[in-house]
Amino acid sequence: MKKTKRVRQEELKTRIEQMPFTTDEELAKSFGVSIQTIRLDRMELGIPELRERIKSVATQEWNETVKALPVEEIIGEVVDLELDDRAISILDIRPEHVFSRNHIARGHHLFAQANSLAVALINDELALTARSTIHFSRPVKLGERVVAKATAKGEDDKGRTIVSVHSFVGNEEVFAGTFEMYRSNQ
Numbered sequence: 001m002k003k004t005k006r007v008r009q010e011e012l013k014t015r016i017e018q019m020p021f022t023t024d025e026e027l028a029k030s031f032g033v034s035i036q037t038i039r040l041d042r043m044e045l046g047i048p049e050l051r052e053r054i055k056s057v058a059t060q061e062w063n064e065t066v067k068a069l070p071v072e073e074i075i076g077e078v079v080d081l082e083l084d085d086r087a088i089s090i091l092d093i094r095p096e097h098v099f100s101r102n103h104i105a106r107g108h109h110l111f112a113q114a115n116s117l118a119v120a121l122i123n124d125e126l127a128l129t130a131r132s133t134i135h136f137s138r139p140v141k142l143g144e145r146v147v148a149k150a151t152a153k154g155e156d157d158k159g160r161t162i163v164s165v166h167s168f169v170g171n172e173e174v175f176a177g178t179f180e181m182y183r184s185n186q
Contacts (some may be wrong), residue, residue: 008033009041016047021079021090023050023145074120075112076148083123084161087150089113093142103142110140110175114165117150118179121163126184130160134177144169156180 003011008031015030016022024042028035042049076089091097097109111134119127140146146167153162160180167175 003031005041009045012038012041013045013047016042021050021145021147074116075109076117076146078117078120081120083121084152085121086152087117087121089117089148091146091148093140093144093146095142098142105140105142105144105146107136110136110146110167111177113146113148114150114167114175114177115179117148118163118165118177118181121150121152122161122181122183124183126182127161128182129179130182131180132177134175137174137176138172140169140174146174148175 012027012031015027024035024038027038031038039049074089076091078087078089080086080088091109091113093105093109097105099106114134115129115132118129146169148165148167150163150165153164155161158180160182163179163181165175165177165179166173
C-alpha cells in the first residue's frame with residue numbers, strides 16, 4: 001500500500017534525523033519512490049542536500065582544534081572529532097579514486113582516509129604513523145560512500161597511541177586498520 005505524501009515526508013524527516021548521511025538514492029529505494037520525489041520532499045521540508053548536511057556537522061571549530069594537520073588535508077570529510085578519543089570521516093568514491101578498467105577504488109585512497117583520520121585524532125602538534133596493520137575486506141566501487149570510524153585505544157609500551165580505524169559501506173566493513181601513532185610529546 002502506497003503511503004500518503006504527508007506520511008512519507010514525516011518518515012523521511014525522521015530517517016534523515018536518525019541517519020543524516022544517507023543519500024537521496026538510498027532514500028528513494030527505501031521509500032519506493034523516485035529520487036526526484038525525495039528531492040522535492042526535502043525541499044518542501046527545508047532539509048538540505050547531503051553535502052550541506054555533512055558540512056553543517058563539520059564545524060569551523062575543528063580547524064582550530066585539530067593540531068597535527070589542517071582539516072582540509074584529511075582525506076574525506078570529517079563529521080565527528082573528539083581529540084584523543086574518536087573521529088569519523090566520509091569519502092564518496094568518485095572516478096578519480098577508481099581504476100578505469102573495473103571501477104574499483106584504489107586501496108591507497110581507503111588507506112589515506114583511515115591514516116589521515118588517525119593523525120587528526122591525535123592531540124599534538126606532530127603525529128606520524130610509526131606502524132600500521134591493515135585489512136581490506138572487499139573491493140569498494142565507484143559511487144559508494146565510505147564511512148571511516150577511528151577510535152583511540154590507549155598507548156603501547158613505547159608510549160605510542162594506538163588508533164583503530166574501521167571503514168564501512170552501509171553496514172558492511174570494507175577496511176580495518178590499527179595505527180601506532182608517534183607523537184612529539186613522547
